[in-house]
Amino acid sequence: MANIFGFFGSILGYVLWAAFYFLKDFGLSIVVFTIVIRLILFPFTVKQQKSMAGTMRLQRKQKELQEKYANNKVKLQEEMNKLYEKEGVKPMGGCLTMIIPLLVMLGIFYAVAYPLTNTLHLNSDTVNSAVSYMNTIPGYTITTNATYQQIELIRVFPSIMNTETIQGLFSAADCQQIIDFANGFNMMGINLLTIPKDMGIFSWYSLIPVLCFVSYVGSQLVMQRINKAQMAQQQGCLKVMLYVMPLFTAYIAYTVPAAVGFYWICSSVIAFIQSLVIAKFFTPVSFTAKEEARHIALMELNEAKVPYVYSPVEQKTSSKSNGNGKRKEVIEIGEYYD
Numbered sequence: 001m002a003n004i005f006g007f008f009g010s011i012l013g014y015v016l017w018a019a020f021y022f023l024k025d026f027g028l029s030i031v032v033f034t035i036v037i038r039l040i041l042f043p044f045t046v047k048q049q050k051s052m053a054g055t056m057r058l059q060r061k062q063k064e065l066q067e068k069y070a071n072n073k074v075k076l077q078e079e080m081n082k083l084y085e086k087e088g089v090k091p092m093g094g095c096l097t098m099i100i101p102l103l104v105m106l107g108i109f110y111a112v113a114y115p116l117t118n119t120l121h122l123n124s125d126t127v128n129s130a131v132s133y134m135n136t137i138p139g140y141t142i143t144t145n146a147t148y149q150q151i152e153l154i155r156v157f158p159s160i161m162n163t164e165t166i167q168g169l170f171s172a173a174d175c176q177q178i179i180d181f182a183n184g185f186n187m188m189g190i191n192l193l194t195i196p197k198d199m200g201i202f203s204w205y206s207l208i209p210v211l212c213f214v215s216y217v218g219s220q221l222v223m224q225r226i227n228k229a230q231m232a233q234q235q236g237c238l239k240v241m242l243y244v245m246p247l248f249t250a251y252i253a254y255t256v257p258a259a260v261g262f263y264w265i266c267s268s269v270i271a272f273i274q275s276l277v278i279a280k281f282f283t284p285v286s287f288t289a290k291e292e293a294r295h296i297a298l299m300e301l302n303e304a305k306v307p308y309v310y311s312p313v314e315q316k317t318s319s320k321s322n323g324n325g326k327r328k329e330v331i332e333i334g335e336y337y338d
Contacts, residue, residue: 004103005106006110006118008104008106008107008110009106009108009109009110009111009114009118010110010117010118010121012033012104012107012110012111012118013111013118013121014121015033015036015037016033016111016112016115016119017119017120017121020119020181025184025187026115026181026184026185026192026259027185027187027188027192027259027262028187029184030112030259030263031266033108034266034267035270037104037105038271038274040104041104041105042274045278046278058083058084061083062083065079065080105267108263108267112259113147113148113151113260114150115150115181116153116178119181120177120178120181122170122174126169126170127150127153130153130165130166130169131149131152131153133160133163133165133166134152134153134156134160137160147256148256148257148260151193151256151257151259151260152257154178154185154193155182155185155193155194157175157178157179158179158182161175161178161179185259187262190204191258192257192259192262193258194257194258195255195256195257195258196208196209196253196254196255196261197254205258206254208253208258208261208262208265209250209251209253209254211261212246212250212253212261212264212265213247213249213250215264215265215268215272216249216250216264216268217246218268218272219271219272222272222275222276
């Protein structure tokens, strides 16, 4: 699975590298990179909202079918398929629109967390050998998560690049590229290679995990407000995860290089803005209302297309008995037909 995410990370890494090539600032590159990817994924988000709206709109009819064919599962599935086809809803369509963005977002993470192999596209075996060598040097033992060792290598690279081992692993051009890349991690006086934990809880770097927590919670609260119906149906364990994950994210951001936390902040803030746009224009409720209005308009249009036909019937005079032996003249009137 990691290889799949790494593959996506390598592809998306070209986008991140292009941003860094022009901006020469890894922090700004992350911002631009995240915005571009979010814009690309936005149609999938809208499609997902439409799929959810279609499901909500059919809930009442689905319930009726389930009650009617409770003892006949085969017939129930047939009627469900007919209902989906009639209403133009694809039950599995929402799954696809969730899977693709998930793969892309994980690919983004791998592009940021493994910048030497996925952004600079250096040989992975060479980079891994350099990381292993770094761990053998006294004073440079990795104290952070193993996932972010490439960022740690960038941080210490200026101090170890002249060693015989590093010179044997990387060419002079590669060494210069890594140095230039390391210099790009300084953004507005903040070194994104620094681990907040190493600077102490009262340093400015401690704001990074705090902002991770706040931005994550804000984004989740907006999404909960948008999808009230879906959130109401979720099990308790999933609801707990919505509150536990921000704390877990903040803790990780405190113990890893600031670049990772900065990426999470950018991602959450942009997701928050995207959520506000969705809440304003693309909620499942609004899609449901629009779809119902479209159905009503379509029905009225179809009724208007039915020709109005007047079929006259000649007046006929007939005699009927009134029960007293007398006959009564009755006039039969023409009829109207639609």
